[in-house]
Amino acid sequence: MNPKIISWLLAGDPSIRWQVRRDLLNQPSDKFEAERKKIAKEGWGARLLDLQDSDGRWGGGMYGPKWISTTYTMLTLRLLGLPPNNPQAKRACKLFLDEGFYTDGGINFFSYAWKYSETCVTSMILALLAYFRYPDERIHAVAAYVVSQQMSDGGWNCESPKGATHSSFHTTISALEGLYEYECAFPETKKRISQFRSRGHEFLLAHRLYKSHRTGKIFDPKMTTMPFPPRWKYDFIRALDYFRACDAPRDERMSDAIELLQKKQKADGRWLMNSGMSGRKYFDLEQAGQPSRWNTLRALRVLGWWDSQGEKMPQKTEPTHS
Numbered sequence: 001m002n003p004k005i006i007s008w009l010l011a012g013d014p015s016i017r018w019q020v021r022r023d024l025l026n027q028p029s030d031k032f033e034a035e036r037k038k039i040a041k042e043g044w045g046a047r048l049l050d051l052q053d054s055d056g057r058w059g060g061g062m063y064g065p066k067w068i069s070t071t072y073t074m075l076t077l078r079l080l081g082l083p084p085n086n087p088q089a090k091r092a093c094k095l096f097l098d099e100g101f102y103t104d105g106g107i108n109f110f111s112y113a114w115k116y117s118e119t120c121v122t123s124m125i126l127a128l129l130a131y132f133r134y135p136d137e138r139i140h141a142v143a144a145y146v147v148s149q150q151m152s153d154g155g156w157n158c159e160s161p162k163g164a165t166h167s168s169f170h171t172t173i174s175a176l177e178g179l180y181e182y183e184c185a186f187p188e189t190k191k192r193i194s195q196f197r198s199r200g201h202e203f204l205l206a207h208r209l210y211k212s213h214r215t216g217k218i219f220d221p222k223m224t225t226m227p228f229p230p231r232w233k234y235d236f237i238r239a240l241d242y243f244r245a246c247d248a249p250r251d252e253r254m255s256d257a258i259e260l261l262q263k264k265q266k267a268d269g270r271w272l273m274n275s276g277m278s279g280r281k282y283f284d285l286e287q288a289g290q291p292s293r294w295n296t297l298r299a300l301r302v303l304g305w306w307d308s309q310g311e312k313m314p315q316k317t318e319p320t321h322s
Contacts, residue, residue, distance in 0.1 A: 005269050005296065012293040013285075014038035015045055015080035023301040036081055044285055045080050048073055049088050051282055056091040059280075062099055063109045063121060066279045067231060070095065071121070073282075074128050076229050084133045093134035096125050101138050106145035119149045119158040120171050120232055126178035130185040143182045143189075146175050147196050155203035167203055169210075169223065169234035173242060176200045180246050201248060209257040210236045224260060227276040228285065228294040236260060237295070240302045250309035258306055261299055271295035 009020045018035035021027040039045035059068035102108035106117025107125045129139045155167025156175040183193045210223040236257045273292035
C-alpha cells in the first residue's frame with residue numbers, strides 16, 4: 001500500500017477517511033466509527049443533510065427530479081456511509097413507505113400511471129430501508145416483492161411486466177444490493193435470501209460482469225467507466241465492489257473486470273473520476289477527469305479483496321512420481 005496514496009486519501013472527506021481506515025488500513029471499529037460520525041457534521045454528508053426540506057424530502061419529490069430527489073440523495077448518503085441511526089435519514093425512510101408502499105408489496109411512486117411496482121425503484125428503496133435499519137414490518141413485503149421478480153436467467157429486469165425476457169445489468173445490481181442489505185439487517189434470512197443472490201451472481205458472472213454472454217464483446221462501453229455516484233446505472237466497478245462487500249468467492253469470470261480495473265490505474269497509483277449522468281445535482285463530489293479519491297479507494301479495496309481471495313484458494317500441487 002503506497003503511503004503517499006493513503007495520506008492523500010486520508011486528506012479527503014470524512015466519508016472517504018472512515019472507509020480507508022476500515023477497508024485499507026484494517027483499523028479497529030472504534031477508530032473508523034469515530035471518523036464515520038463526522039459525516040453528518042462536516043463535508044459532503046453534512047451539506048446534503050442541510051438540504052433536506054422541512055417535510056423530510058429532498059428536491060421536492062420522492063423519486064424525481066433526478067438527481068436531487070429524496071431517493072437519489074438518500075442513495076448517495078448510504079454510499080457515503082452515513083450512520084444508520086441518523087434521524088433525518090429515518091424520517092425519509094418513513095416517507096418511502098408511507099408514500100410508496102403498494103398493494104403488490106413493492107414500491108410504486110407512480111401509481112397514477114402504473115398498476116405495478118417498479119423493480120429498480122423497489123430494490124433501491126429496500127437497500128435504503130435495510131441499511132438505515134428502519135423499523136417497519138413492511139420491509140419484509142418489499143424484500144419478498146424483489147425476490148418474486150427474479151427471472152429465469154437469474155437476474156432482474158424492471159421491464160419484465162412489459163414483456164422483457166432477458167435480465168438487465170442495471171436492475172440486477174440494484175436487486176442484489178437491496179437483498180444483501182436486507183440480509184445484513186435480518187441475518188435470520190441469510191440461508192433463504194443467499195440462494196436468490198447466488199442466482200443473481202451467476203447472471204453477472206455469465207456475462208463476465210460487462211460483456212455479452214453470446215458474443216463476448218463489451219455489452220455497453222458506459223459499463224467500463226467509473227462514475228460516482230452510480231445512481232441507477234450499472235458499471236463494472238460497482239459490481240466488483242458489491243462482490244467485495246459481500247465477500248463472494250473468487251471466480252475466474254471476474255478476471256476480465258479485474259484486469260480492466262488494473263489498466264485504468266494511472267502512473268501515480270491513482271484512478272480518475274469519470275463523468276456521470278446529466279441531470280440536476282446539488283454539487284459534484286469530485287471533478288470528472290481528475291484524480292478521484294472515491295475511485296482510488298474503491299479500486300484499492302477491490303484489488304485487495306481479490307488478492308486475499310486468491311490466497312484462500314487451494315493451491316494446485318504437482319503429482320509425485322515414484
